[in-house]
Amino acid sequence: MVFRVLACAARRRRLDAPVMLAALAPIDTWIFDLDNTLYPARANLFARIDDRMTAYVARRLGLPHDAARVVQKDYFHRHGTTLTGLMADHGVDPHEFLADVHDVEMDVLEEDAPLAAAIAQLPGRKLVFTNGDKPYALKVLDRLGLGESFEAVHDIHAMDLVPKPHPSAYAGLCAAFGIEPTRAIFFEDMARNLAPAKAIGMTTVWVDNGSEQGPEPRRDHIDYIVHDLAPWLQHIMEAS
Numbered sequence: 001m002v003f004r005v006l007a008c009a010a011r012r013r014r015l016d017a018p019v020m021l022a023a024l025a026p027i028d029t030w031i032f033d034l035d036n037t038l039y040p041a042r043a044n045l046f047a048r049i050d051d052r053m054t055a056y057v058a059r060r061l062g063l064p065h066d067a068a069r070v071v072q073k074d075y076f077h078r079h080g081t082t083l084t085g086l087m088a089d090h091g092v093d094p095h096e097f098l099a100d101v102h103d104v105e106m107d108v109l110e111e112d113a114p115l116a117a118a119i120a121q122l123p124g125r126k127l128v129f130t131n132g133d134k135p136y137a138l139k140v141l142d143r144l145g146l147g148e149s150f151e152a153v154h155d156i157h158a159m160d161l162v163p164k165p166h167p168s169a170y171a172g173l174c175a176a177f178g179i180e181p182t183r184a185i186f187f188e189d190m191a192r193n194l195a196p197a198k199a200i201g202m203t204t205v206w207v208d209n210g211s212e213q214g215p216e217p218r219r220d221h222i223d224y225i226v227h228d229l230a231p232w233l234q235h236i237m238e239a240s
């Protein structure tokens with residue numbers, strides 16, 4: 001089992017650059033999750049969305065805040081997203097829910113020129129694969145200065161509302177863009193979302209930045225662990 005811990009720039013000297021190059025040379029498709037992957041979890045943007053989800057559940061189910069929070073998190077852990085649980089149990093309209101919970105201020109996000117430069121250097125196609133919706137994703141990317149960095153955003157609607165980590169989301173992504181999984185690499189902060197990618201042959205990178213995880217995380221489906229994305233991408237390109 002290939003399992004390497006690749007940390008931040010301070011650890012670069014420990015990396016075995018020729019091995020890195022050989023391992024990643026076949027990659028022609030670079031796939032990135034959005035939230036807490038393309039910006040640091042410490043920005044805490046998702047906390048704002050999270051709070052709006054709690055408020056939505058409270059309104060819709062007529063629950064006090066704390067009880068709504070329990071329901072929300074239960075849906076997240078059992079269904080993959082809060083929305084999926086709300087749709088299954090309460091017939092919630094996904095467009096209304098997604099527009100509501102993503103209506104947040106983006107002032108906590110800062111332009112990330114080093115990440116934009118690092119992504120620009122990657123050879124091949126670059127895609128965003130998110131359980132959020134496309135209008136929100138485009139707002140985030142624009143705010144980060146990554147508006148021109150990706151060919152497309154494959155969002156929750158493109159997944160027919162069946163989110164990561166359901167295998168159909170990954171199959172749909174590959175079908176939509178003609179991706180050969182063994183030539184693709186997937187970056188994601190939720191470790192559990194890497195398992196289906198690994199199962200179909202993708203190289204997997206866990207962006208371990210302290211964001212909320214499910215009950216696991218198991219690590220046997222993770223090829224690389226990265227704490228700071230831009231320096232890591234910069235490094236693998238320098239290695240080539």
Ligand SMILES: [Mg+2]
Nearest residue numbers: 033035036189
């Ligand atoms: Mg994420």
